[in-house]
Amino acid sequence: YARLYQMLINGDTNAIEREISSNPSLSFSDLVWELDNSSALHIAAGAGQLSLVDYIFDHDQHLLRGRNSEGDLPIHVAVRAGHEVVVKRLVELGGDSHPPIIESENNESNTPLHIALECRRERMARWLFQQSQRTFYQLNARGICPLYLAIKAGFWGLVSDMIAAEVRNPHLVESALLGIRSSVVHAAIMARKQEQVASLISKYPDLLCS
Known part of the structure; x- marks a missing residue:
C-alpha cells in the first residue's frame, strides 16, 4: 500500500x-496507516486534498466518523493541519447526523474548536464557533474549555462573541467553568480586558463566588 499512501x-x-x-478487491477501508491507525480519509484531510476527500467519501462514507489511535476523526486532523476548506467540506458532508462531527471529541475530549484554538487558528476557530456555539464551554480531559483557550490566545473578538452567545441554560456554562473560574477570570484580568471581564461576570456571576 506504500504507493497508494x-x-x-x-x-x-x-x-x-x-x-x-x-483492483476490485481493494477498498479504502483496507488502507490503514499502521503508525496511528489513520484511514485514507484522515490522510487526505491532513494533506488538505479536497477533491480526494470527496472521492474517498463517495466510496466509503463511514470513514467520515472513523477514528485513529488518538481518537481523532478526519475533521480533527484537518483542523490541526489548518486546512479550512477541507474542514468546512467535512462538516458539510456530515450533514445533520447526530452527534454533529463539529462537536465530536477525541481521546482527550478535544472538539475541533479546542484544537483550532490550541493551534491559534483564529479564523477557523471563529467559523467553528459560529456553526456550533454550545461547544465554547465543553471541557476536555484536562478540564479546559474553548472560552479559556480563546482568552489565553488573546482572540478578544471571539471571546466577546462567546460571552454574548445565547445558551439555553446558563447554569450549564457556569457549572462547566466553575472548576477553572480562577484561570478564566485571571487570564482576562491579566490581559487588561476590563470590558470582557465585566461582561463575563455580569452574565455568569457565580464565577466570582467562592
Missing part, C-alpha cells in the same frame, strides 16, 4: 481511481 498525500485522484478500478 503516497498518492493520497499527493492528492493524485486520477491515479488512485485507476488503482482502485484495476
